[in-house]
Amino acid sequence: MTAHFLPSLLQGAMPLQGVLGGMLIGLAAALMLLGAGRIAGVSGLAARALSLTRGDTPLPLAAAFVFGLPLGALLFQSGAGPIVARYPPTVWLLALGGLLVGFGTRLGSGCTSGHGVCGMARFSRRSLVATLTFIVAGAATVAATNAVGWGWR
Numbered sequence: 356m357t358a359h360f361l362p363s364l365l366q367g368a369m370p371l372q373g374v375l376g377g378m379l380i381g382l383a384a385a386l387m388l389l390g391a392g393r394i395a396g397v398s399g400l401a402a403r404a405l406s407l408t409r410g411d412t413p414l415p416l417a418a419a420f421v422f423g424l425p426l427g428a429l430l431f432q433s434g435a436g437p438i439v440a441r442y443p444p445t446v447w448l449l450a451l452g453g454l455l456v457g458f459g460t461r462l463g464s465g466c467t468s469g470h471g472v473c474g475m476a477r478f479s480r481r482s483l484v485a486t487l488t489f490i491v492a493g494a495a496t497v498a499a500t501n502a503v504g505w506g507w508r
Contacts, residue, residue, distance in 0.1 A: 384472050391416055396469025397424070398460035463488065 387395040393412050402408040403417035432438060460466040463485050474482020500506045
């Protein structure tokens with residue numbers, strides 16, 4: 356199986372920005388753990404911020420973390436200029452994706468940030484299994500959507 360998507364995928368790759376972004380994600384997770392003693396799992400924090408769960412995280416902390424995510428994106432966009440999607444998704448596809456991700460985070464007892472960033476850093480076996488499941492499911496989804504002609508070309 357040849358990977359014809361790799362050359363187009365790597366066009367415009369920004370390794371420095373990726374490294375810096377990864378370091379900032381790690382820093383945010385470390386600050387949350389060291390400062391508040393909590394894992395920076397976005398799905399759990401979002402559920403707490405919306406009062407859907409009673410977790411141990413104080414509501415103001417969860418709300419500040421979750422509402423700071425889009426605020427940070429808006430601040431970035433104001434300095435970087437408009438971001439144009441190469442493959443703009445439709446509204447129904449965004450809604451379906453959001454529902455599936457929400458269902459998956461509940462089914463998997465956490466999200467990619469909780470398991471993939473924080474859990475992996477703590478050498479959690481459960482998080483390793485969850486992260487591998489995320490990767491395999493993502494690869495299978497890409498393969499399936501490409502096979503039926505829904506993939507991005």
